[in-house]
Every structure is written in C-alpha cells, then in structure tokens.
C-alpha cells in the first residue's frame with residue numbers, strides 16, 4: 001500500500017508556490033550533508049589541476065573556511081581540549097577555537113622545536129594548524145618542516161589541519177605542492193590531515209559562502225572522520241543549494257580573477273622592491289609585512305599614519321608579530337614593529353600610500369640601519 005506521509009515538511013515538495021524570484025537550483029530541496037556530488041567533483045577537479053588526486057568522497061562542503069574550522073573543532077575536541085596555532089597568523093583562530101570551547105596553544109610559526117616542547121607538557125592537544133602560505137607572513141610550508149611536523153603529529157596522534165586559502169597566490173611563478181589528496185600516487189600521511197580552502201580566496205568570492213574540507217589519511221581513520229563530519233554538517237545543512245550548483249562553473253572560471261590578482265600582487269611587490277624593502281621571493285598570499293624602525297611602536301605609527309597622512313594600514317601586533325616576530329618573511333626573524341599592507345590594493349593607491357610611509361622615514365632600512373640582504 002502506498003504510504004500516506006503525514007510527516008512531510010519540505011516546503012518545496014508539497015505543491016505550494018515558491019517565489020518566482022527564488023534562486024535557481026533549490027527546488028525540490030534535497031539536502032546532501034557533505035555537499036552535492038557535482039560540487040564535490042568540481043572541488044576534486046580543482047585539486048586535479050594542481051596535480052593532486054582527491055576522491056570527491058573525501059570532500060566535505062562547508063559555508064566557508066571559517067565554518068570548516070568550526071566543524072573540525074566539534075569533531076576533534078572536547079570542551080577544554082587544545083589546538084596548536086601558529087603565531088603570527090590569522091587573528092581569528094583563537095575566536096574560532098574558543099567559540100567551540102577549545103583553547104589555542106600558540107607556537108612560533110615554522111618552529112618545530114616549539115611544537116615539540118608544547119607537546120611534551122600538554123596532553124590535551126588534539127590538533128595542529130599550518131597555514132600554507134601563512135597569513136600575513138606569506139611563507140609556504142617547506143618540506144623539511146612539514147616532515148618533522150608530520151612525525152610529531154603521528155607520534156602524538158594529533159590531527160593536522162592545513163589552511164590553503166591563499167595557496168593559489170604565489171609571488172614567484174612556481175607553485176608548491178598542495179597537502180590535499182595524493183600527489184604523484186603517494187599518500188602523504190597515514191594520520192588525519194584536513195586541507196581547507198574555499199571560494200572566498202580561490203575565486204575572490206567571499207560573499208558566496210562556500211568552503212571545503214578535504215579529509216586525508218588512511219582509509220580507516222578517514223572513513224570514521226568523514227562519517228562524523230557528515231553528522232555535524234547534517235545538523236546545520238548550512239551551505240546554500242544555489243551556490244553548490246554554481247560552484248563547478250565558478251571554479252572553472254577562476255583563472256581570470258586569479259591571473260589578475262597575481263599580477264596585482266607582483267606589481268605591488270615591485271613597488272616595495274623599488275624601495276629596497278627586503279622580502280622572500282618564494283612567499284605567497286595577499287599581504288606584505290613591512291618592517292618599521294625598531295624603536296617605533298607599530299600601533300602608534302598606524303594611528304599616526306591615519307591621522308597625519310590619511311594612510312590606512314594594519315599594525316603587525318594585530319597578527320601577534322610584536323610578540324612572536326615576523327618569522328618567515330625573510331632571514332630577519334626578529335622584526336617586532338611592522339605594518340601589514342594588503343597587496344590587493346589597486347596599484348596606484350598602493351604606490352601612493354607606500355611613498356607617503358617611506359617619506360616619513362619610518363621604515364627600517366630608510367633609517368639607514370644595518371639591514372640584511374634577502375637572498
């Protein structure tokens with residue numbers, strides 16, 4: 001006998017009119033907690049273009065990279081558990097952890113010894129974040145450091161979380177390897193690795209609200225993690241169906257944005273180079289860290305630049321550079337007083353702003369200090 005369903009609660013399947021203005025793709029609504037198949041395939045296709053093999057079944061679609069973090073802390077942490085977080089880096093990591101009742105344990109970015117020391121004294125650390133390339137210092141995770149971190153993570157049964165939102169924006173022509181999936185047939189790491197990214201940086205579309213997690217690791221651990229992530233995603237069903245339908249086309253169309261973006265990054269970096277400012281050539285991302293003369297307080301300088309010269313900058317302390325230095329930006333690991341500038345700024349505005357900063361003789365090298373040459 002046909003069922004008489006007295007539970008149906010999906011408004012798109014009960015014969016009610018939907019708005020003619022509704023976005024295409026949402027009727028009938030058929031939620032798929034880890035994401036629509038074609039969306040996950042398109043994300044796997046993005047990694048194929050980077051030379052990595054990602055199984056679409058290993059992809060979980062989220063509303064943003066930030067939400068991907070929130071899902072991971074629900075998956076990996078009980079209240080009070082801790083996560084190793086690089087410093088300097090993205091300032092919202094601490095908020096993202098604390099909103100899920102977990103605690104950040106800061107480590108100096110790229111310092112495997114600092115990670116090791118933290119793990120010796122703290123048994124409640126569950127995961128470690130790497131940012132590839134880091135924001136704002138721009139350094140990609142290099143192989144020797146990654147190998148050492150992977151060993152530590154395995155020894156302590158931690159999960160590795162790799163944030164690759166700025167991965168596609170190297171300042172040099174060559175691209176390092178993504179941590180997602182398998183590369184040249186080689187599984188990277190048996191333990192759990194979660195690689196995160198999203199449309200906000202890959203396509204320059206932060207308002208479209210679509211990110212993802214690629215779950216790496218041996219089949220047994222990955223399968224269990226995926227099942228649990230699916231439960232978390234199912235609880236929220238937060239990713240809009242229209243954007244999931246649009247994702248394959250948006251991802252396929254990313255190159256126009258990315259090429260123009262990389263060109264702008266290089267033009268603005270050339271402006272900084274013309275002032276003799278030191279930088280690593282092998283970095284990436286949308287920001288430049290500019291050293292101020294040591295005796296200057298970066299917050300005061302940022303306020304002063306705003307009030308006196310109408311130039312808006314970020315002080316490095318916002319990213320904890322004051323406490324941890326700007327490791328990774330160049331061989332000069334000890335910059336404490338810095339400004340962080342957005343390399344997305346239109347070229348002419350960037351050149352004008354930087355010229356005004358340079359004219360004030362605030363910059364480290366402009367003061368004529370002994371400044372090391374960056375190779």
Ligand SMILES: Cc1ncc(COP(=O)(O)O)c(C=O)c1O
Nearest residue numbers: 064065066090135165198200211
């Ligand atoms: C390193 C890093 N991770 C994650 C995010 C958040 O990305 P989304 O907009 O996808 O939440 C940002 C945003 O700037 C970021 O800099």
